[in-house]
Amino acid sequence: MTIVDASSRGLDPEDWPQARLQAHSMLDDMLDHLEGLRAGPVWRPMPAAVRAGFDAPLPEEPLPLMEVHQEFLQYVLPYGTGNLHPGFMGWVHGGGNVAGMLGEMLAAGLNANLGGRDHAPIEVERQVLRWVRRIFGFPATASGLFVTGTSMANFMGLLVALRAAEENRTPGTIQEGLVAYASAAVHGCVPRAMDMSGLGRGALRLVPVDGAGRIRLDALESAIAEDRDRGFHPFLAVGTAGTVDIGAVDNLAGLADLAGRHQLWFHVDGAFGALAILAPSLAPLLAGLEGADSLAFDFHKWAQVPYDAGYLLVRDGERHRAAFASRAAYLERATRGLAAGSPWPCDFGPDLSRGFRALKTWFTLKTYGLRRLGEVIEGTCALARQLEARVKAEACLELMAPVALNIVCFRHRGKDPDALNARIVADLQESGIVAPSTTRVEGNLVIRAAIVNHRTQACDVDALVEAVLEFGRRLGAGTK
Numbered sequence: 001m002t003i004v005d006a007s008s009r010g011l012d013p014e015d016w017p018q019a020r021l022q023a024h025s026m027l028d029d030m031l032d033h034l035e036g037l038r039a040g041p042v043w044r045p046m047p048a049a050v051r052a053g054f055d056a057p058l059p060e061e062p063l064p065l066m067e068v069h070q071e072f073l074q075y076v077l078p079y080g081t082g083n084l085h086p087g088f089m090g091w092v093h094g095g096g097n098v099a100g101m102l103g104e105m106l107a108a109g110l111n112a113n114l115g116g117r118d119h120a121p122i123e124v125e126r127q128v129l130r131w132v133r134r135i136f137g138f139p140a141t142a143s144g145l146f147v148t149g150t151s152m153a154n155f156m157g158l159l160v161a162l163r164a165a166e167e168n169r170t171p172g173t174i175q176e177g178l179v180a181y182a183s184a185a186v187h188g189c190v191p192r193a194m195d196m197s198g199l200g201r202g203a204l205r206l207v208p209v210d211g212a213g214r215i216r217l218d219a220l221e222s223a224i225a226e227d228r229d230r231g232f233h234p235f236l237a238v239g240t241a242g243t244v245d246i247g248a249v250d251n252l253a254g255l256a257d258l259a260g261r262h263q264l265w266f267h268v269d270g271a272f273g274a275l276a277i278l279a280p281s282l283a284p285l286l287a288g289l290e291g292a293d294s295l296a297f298d299f300h301k302w303a304q305v306p307y308d309a310g311y312l313l314v315r316d317g318e319r320h321r322a323a324f325a326s327r328a329a330y331l332e333r334a335t336r337g338l339a340a341g342s343p344w345p346c347d348f349g350p351d352l353s354r355g356f357r358a359l360k361t362w363f364t365l366k367t368y369g370l371r372r373l374g375e376v377i378e379g380t381c382a383l384a385r386q387l388e389a390r391v392k393a394e395a396c397l398e399l400m401a402p403v404a405l406n407i408v409c410f411r412h413r414g415k416d417p418d419a420l421n422a423r424i425v426a427d428l429q430e431s432g433i434v435a436p437s438t439t440r441v442e443g444n445l446v447i448r449a450a451i452v453n454h455r456t457q458a459c460d461v462d463a464l465v466e467a468v469l470e471f472g473r474r475l476g477a478g479t480k
């Protein structure tokens, strides 16, 4: 038998003062990085030697924390996605923030497990739920939960809708032929959620959009009528607040009304767009959102909370719980002691152990305040309008989609425009000046600038336009 000796004291530092110094220097290095973002490139390709370094053998023996941090500084920090940088405009990435970062560090320090039980971290998550209800005008009976992201929240929303549809069926009958509806511009995670639910993406009807990229309600009405005639059971309508390609917002009030008339569950994918509700000038675009049965959105996009912090809000909290709650002896609830405080977050989703995503969100919302976050959101939309105006003013450039929020799709004119614009975007990314991404609008490859980052300014939008013109010129593109 081995006797545990005094030197075996777990994983805590042997030299706390030394650990403290090391911890402070790690924090300082990160703050230096954030303070100096503008001086560096948005993104830089990872040299082959750096990539190969990640193939090192298993770390059997200990390394001093300082050395591990040095490796981080050398091989990880310089080769991030670039979404911290003001020149990052690709996909829809949040910029993160210092208060949220520190909140995340404290959350890790607490090592809280937010699956359940009776403790203050759960009260933080419950407080955020109360705020979320207020923000979106949902009743006090609405439930909510932090999840990884909107992909997961959409999937869970669909499962709650499915469960509600099953409850509504005539007892003893099997409800086959359930069908759901979303616009043709819906995010790819919704068809995937249909696949994961077992219904299959074939049961998702993709309804055509109007010129502004919004679901056509008349086409949706006809699709529902046609499906009913053919013996299908429509159960779910998904609206989008901010489509991923061009940022279009569906007519949510119209969808809420239609869903009500046809007794469909009305789910909104508001991944980034839902939080436009924090900006007074944009909030009217989201009228009708308060009528949704469920809403998926991300704090890690426009609200700048560090990844990941997705959220699902469900109007009928009891239905939500019924879709996920299960009984297990080891999760028995009590009226006193640590096992009190039911219901627990694990009753509202598939995860049992859950991290403290609520804390970085709580720090972000409290430190900046909703008004300031709304101003940030408004500011990114103003920059998008500035970019739109510049694109329209340049003979070489062409606006490819209407600008509803913070996304601008455009392209450089020239021969073989798809190949030309794909090259321009890759050149821009590799230049480190700005990093937009690409998408397709009506089949055409376009340069897509999604302005999400709170650090992005007018000079970054100008830099994008100048660089697109310059790279287009270098590639020999004409003006037609």
Ligand SMILES: *Cc1c(COP(=O)(O)O)cnc(C)c1O
Pocket: 092, 148, 149, 150, 151, 152, 187, 189, 240, 242, 243, 244, 269, 270, 271, 272, 298, 310
């Ligand atoms: C980003 C996005 C998603 C996916 O959200 P994740 O948080 O990345 O899982 C879904 N829908 C829309 C409209 C999005 O912009």
